[in-house]
Amino acid sequence: MKALVLLSDARHPVSGRPAPAATELQAVALAHTLADEVNGLHAGPDAEAARGALGHGLTRLEHRQLTAGDDPLPSLVAAIGTAPPDLVLAGPRAGAGAQTGLLPYCLAEALGWPIVADAVSLAVADGVLEVIQALPKGARRRWRMRLPAVITVHPAAPAAASFALGVARKGQVVETPGLPARIEGPPVAERPYRPRPRLIASAAAGAGAAERLKAATQATGPGGQVMVAPPPEAAARAILDHLRAIGVLKPAERG
Amino acid sequence: MSRLRRDPREERATHRLTDGGRPRWGLEAPPASGRLRRDPRREIEAARVPGLQRLRLDRTSRSIIPVIPSPVEPLPKAAPTIRIVEEPAFLVAVVPDAPGGRLTPLDRQLLGAARDLADVAGGATLVLAFGTVDGLGLAGADRVITMAGGGSEDPSARAIALATALSALHPRHVLFPESAKGGDLARRLVARTGEELFTGAENLTGKLVTRAAANRRIEQRMAPPGLMTLAPDAHSPHAGPAHEAREIPAPDVFPSGGHGAILSVEDLPVAADALSLAEADFVISAGSGIADFDLFRALARALGATPGASRMVCDAGLMPRAAQVGASGTVLEAACYFALGISGAPQHLQGVARCEHVVAVNTDLHAAMVERAGLAIIADAHPVMSALLVALRAEAQE
Incomplete structure (x- = not known):
C-alpha cells in the first residue's frame, strides 16, 4: 500500500525558520501504521522545510517547483495523477502562509475522493479504510470508506517518529517543474499581527480587582436552588433530575 | 444633632396603673416609642x-425564612418586546453547530456577529439549522429554515444540501463557526462551489474583517466577503431585544447521499475515565469532604463523568495530580461540573469559570461553591453518593 503525505513550506511557530509542521510529521507516523511506502509531496518555490521531514520516516520527497505566489493545487493534482497513491494525508493547516486549511478539501474535490478531517487512527481491512475521527469534548467517530481517500490529521494523533540523521541523508528529493497557475481572488491587505483581547466574562470597565475576580469565577445567572439537609434519597433524585434537565445525563431508559 | 431630653417623671407617669387607691406602676409594659423592638433570639x-x-446561621434569608408575600398587587408584567424585521433588504445566513439542539457559546457569538452585519443596512439574520434548535429568537435570529436530512451526520451530504439552499436564497453573507464541525462543513461547501472563504475571522464589522495568518505573524484584512468562519471568543453575543425567529419553508433540495465511497459513519461511545480533564464534557470532582474514594470512582463510572479533584486531595496523594482542577491544575471547558465536598477556593473556582452548570454537595451553606452552583445540596456527600449509586442501579435494572 502506498501513502502520500502533503508537506507545506512550514515555518517554526517560535523561531520562524523553515521546519516541517508537527501535524505533518504525525501524518507520516500515522501513514507508517498501514503503508509500507510513505512518500512526501510539496509544491512551491522552496522545499527546505519539507526536506526536514525526510528524517522522520519519509522515503522519498517529490518537489514540484513553482514561483512564489502560484497556486499549488494544479501541480499537486498532476503529481498525484501520474502515480496515484491509495491514501493522501495532510495536516489540518499549512505551517505558513494564509493557513486557511482549504487545500485538502479542494484537492479531494478535484480528485473526486472522499475526505475525512481530524483523524487520530487508521486501519485497513479488505480494502476498506477505517478512520477514527477526533471530535471536540473527547468524542470519537468511526468512518468506513473505500480507498483512495484524503485524510487530515488531528494533533491528538500518535506522536511523530524522532529525527534520524542517517535516514534523512538517505532520503532522496526529486525536483520536477510544476504547473504555473496564478491565484485569482479579491485583494487582501496584510500588516503585522496585532493581538486582540479575547472576549471574557468581564465586570464593568473600571471595576476593582475584587469585582473582576468575582466576574471571572462566579456565574452570571441568578442564584440556584438550595436544599438544606434533605434525606439522601431526595437529594439523589433532585441531582439526577437536574442533570437530565440540563442534558448532561441521558434520560432513564424505561421498559 | 441634639437628642430630646428624657423626663423620668413623665415616663413613670405613663406606667402608672389606675386600679386602686395605692399608687402602682407596671414597668413590664414597653414604653410607647414608635420603633418596633428587635428580638435577637427569635x-x-x-x-x-x-x-x-x-450551630450554623443563614443570615442571607435565601432559603430558610419564608418570604412573606407583600399585600401590594404585583404590576402586570409588560409583554416582552420582540423586534420584527418585516421586509429585510438582504439576508445574513448563519449555520450553527447546535449539538443536540442547543446553541453553543460560539453559535451565540456567531448570531451576534450576523446581527451586527444585518443591522448595518436593514437586513435580517437567517439560521439554517439541521434539526430543531432552542433559543434562536433570544440569540438574535429573524428567520429559521430547518434543513432536511438533519439525521444524517455525513457532512458531505449536508454540504450538498447547503449549497443548493444557498443558491436559491442568495444571502449577502454566510457565517460558519470555526469549530471542528462548522469549519469542516464550510470548507466542504467552498471546495464544492468554488467560492472564496475567509477563515477564522478574529474581528468582524460591517466594513472590515480580519484574520491571523503565518503563525500569527501577520494579519489579513478585507471588506467582509460572502462566506466567512468566525473564530471563538472574537465577537460578543447578541444582547438586545429578542427577535422573532420565524420559521420559513426550506427551498426545494433534492435529497442527496454523501460521497459514494463512504460506507458508514458512526459515533463511538466516549470513555469518560480515559478523557483528559481539558476536553471532558462532564466532570465530577472530589474535595477534602470526601473520604471514600472507591465510592467516588464508582459514582463517576456510573454517571459517565470524568473524575477530578481539588488541590488538597491531590496534595494528599488521594487522586493523581493530572486530576487537579483549578488555577494550578486544569481549567475546564466542561458543560457541567459536579462538586462533592468542595467549598470553592477562588483558585479552584477559576478552573470552573467556563463551566455552564455547577452542582454542589457540601456541608457548609456559606461555601463559595454553593453560591456558584445551580443546584446545591447542604449535606454530607457520602450518603448522597450512596443514594445516587442506588438510584442509578435501580434505573439500569428497570
Whole structure:
C-alpha cells in the first residue's frame, strides 16, 4: 500500500525558520501504521522545510517547483495523477502562509475522493479504510470508506517518529517543474499581527480587582436552588433530575 | 444633632396603673416609642440551619425564612418586546453547530456577529439549522429554515444540501463557526462551489474583517466577503431585544447521499475515565469532604463523568495530580461540573469559570461553591453518593 503525505513550506511557530509542521510529521507516523511506502509531496518555490521531514520516516520527497505566489493545487493534482497513491494525508493547516486549511478539501474535490478531517487512527481491512475521527469534548467517530481517500490529521494523533540523521541523508528529493497557475481572488491587505483581547466574562470597565475576580469565577445567572439537609434519597433524585434537565445525563431508559 | 431630653417623671407617669387607691406602676409594659423592638433570639432561631450538630446561621434569608408575600398587587408584567424585521433588504445566513439542539457559546457569538452585519443596512439574520434548535429568537435570529436530512451526520451530504439552499436564497453573507464541525462543513461547501472563504475571522464589522495568518505573524484584512468562519471568543453575543425567529419553508433540495465511497459513519461511545480533564464534557470532582474514594470512582463510572479533584486531595496523594482542577491544575471547558465536598477556593473556582452548570454537595451553606452552583445540596456527600449509586442501579435494572 502506498501513502502520500502533503508537506507545506512550514515555518517554526517560535523561531520562524523553515521546519516541517508537527501535524505533518504525525501524518507520516500515522501513514507508517498501514503503508509500507510513505512518500512526501510539496509544491512551491522552496522545499527546505519539507526536506526536514525526510528524517522522520519519509522515503522519498517529490518537489514540484513553482514561483512564489502560484497556486499549488494544479501541480499537486498532476503529481498525484501520474502515480496515484491509495491514501493522501495532510495536516489540518499549512505551517505558513494564509493557513486557511482549504487545500485538502479542494484537492479531494478535484480528485473526486472522499475526505475525512481530524483523524487520530487508521486501519485497513479488505480494502476498506477505517478512520477514527477526533471530535471536540473527547468524542470519537468511526468512518468506513473505500480507498483512495484524503485524510487530515488531528494533533491528538500518535506522536511523530524522532529525527534520524542517517535516514534523512538517505532520503532522496526529486525536483520536477510544476504547473504555473496564478491565484485569482479579491485583494487582501496584510500588516503585522496585532493581538486582540479575547472576549471574557468581564465586570464593568473600571471595576476593582475584587469585582473582576468575582466576574471571572462566579456565574452570571441568578442564584440556584438550595436544599438544606434533605434525606439522601431526595437529594439523589433532585441531582439526577437536574442533570437530565440540563442534558448532561441521558434520560432513564424505561421498559 | 441634639437628642430630646428624657423626663423620668413623665415616663413613670405613663406606667402608672389606675386600679386602686395605692399608687402602682407596671414597668413590664414597653414604653410607647414608635420603633418596633428587635428580638435577637427569635432572629437567630429563624436563621438556624436545621439538622446540623454545630450551630450554623443563614443570615442571607435565601432559603430558610419564608418570604412573606407583600399585600401590594404585583404590576402586570409588560409583554416582552420582540423586534420584527418585516421586509429585510438582504439576508445574513448563519449555520450553527447546535449539538443536540442547543446553541453553543460560539453559535451565540456567531448570531451576534450576523446581527451586527444585518443591522448595518436593514437586513435580517437567517439560521439554517439541521434539526430543531432552542433559543434562536433570544440569540438574535429573524428567520429559521430547518434543513432536511438533519439525521444524517455525513457532512458531505449536508454540504450538498447547503449549497443548493444557498443558491436559491442568495444571502449577502454566510457565517460558519470555526469549530471542528462548522469549519469542516464550510470548507466542504467552498471546495464544492468554488467560492472564496475567509477563515477564522478574529474581528468582524460591517466594513472590515480580519484574520491571523503565518503563525500569527501577520494579519489579513478585507471588506467582509460572502462566506466567512468566525473564530471563538472574537465577537460578543447578541444582547438586545429578542427577535422573532420565524420559521420559513426550506427551498426545494433534492435529497442527496454523501460521497459514494463512504460506507458508514458512526459515533463511538466516549470513555469518560480515559478523557483528559481539558476536553471532558462532564466532570465530577472530589474535595477534602470526601473520604471514600472507591465510592467516588464508582459514582463517576456510573454517571459517565470524568473524575477530578481539588488541590488538597491531590496534595494528599488521594487522586493523581493530572486530576487537579483549578488555577494550578486544569481549567475546564466542561458543560457541567459536579462538586462533592468542595467549598470553592477562588483558585479552584477559576478552573470552573467556563463551566455552564455547577452542582454542589457540601456541608457548609456559606461555601463559595454553593453560591456558584445551580443546584446545591447542604449535606454530607457520602450518603448522597450512596443514594445516587442506588438510584442509578435501580434505573439500569428497570
